[in-house]
Amino acid sequence: MSRLIAKSGKPHTIGEQLILPAIEEVLKTVLHKPAYDILKRIPLSNNTVQRRIDELSHDFESFLCNYLQTNHFSIQLNESTLPGNEALLLAYVRFVMDQEIHEELLFARTLTTNTKGESIFNALKDYLIEKVIPLSNIISAAADGAPAMFGRYRGFIAYLTDLFTKFNEVNLQL
Known part of the structure; x- marks a missing residue:
């Protein structure tokens, strides 16, 4: 999810504001399951997304530098x-x-x-x-x-x- 949020170029809070509510709606409407247990296992807070994006960029920099060597x-x-x-x-x-x-x-x-x-x-x-x-x-x-x-x-x-x-x-x- 963090990669998708980073690619969208939107603020990191979009995960909490849009994606989680959308997932909740799908779970309720399509699967007729309570969403709370599933949603609490999806880490999309602003801090979590920022940390994962930083990790992705570090991994990419390492890959790029290794290639350029x-x-x-x-x-x-x-x-x-x-x-x-x-x-x-x-x-x-x-x-x-x-x-x-x-x-x-x-x-x-x-x-x-x-x-x-x-x-x-x-x-x-x-x-x-x-x-x-x-x-x-x-x-x-x-x-x-x-x-x-x-x-x-x-x-x-x-x-x-x-x-x-x-x-x-x-x-x-x-």
Whole structure:
């Protein structure tokens, strides 16, 4: 039920407000059974649904990171400033699985220092290192046209390109 509630995009309280009353009506009308004993065994409180959705998202993040550890992917980054001058970095990945293209949110992180290209690059690098995803699995990168992303010397793409240039030079020497 929690997965269905999460997919609906509705508030978690929909379980208590709509689903349980609907189940109760079906039990009374169709099965002619008292609903109370059955309904008390269906955990759909707001807290229970929230906890289960959090568990589902953690399981999905683990699955996604495990997949990205051994497969190539493209990454798309977007840095936004929220009210209160807080900077948020969103990273999406696009990859092929079972001969289909998939796009998923990899992470959303607050940038604690600034929104310069180096900070954005370090945030991505730190996440990938934490999740043991090789940077070499990135086959392309996309971003908006902001200078922090595409600045020639200090933009995110410049740092990423520099990393791959060094990586390729080391491989050529071996």
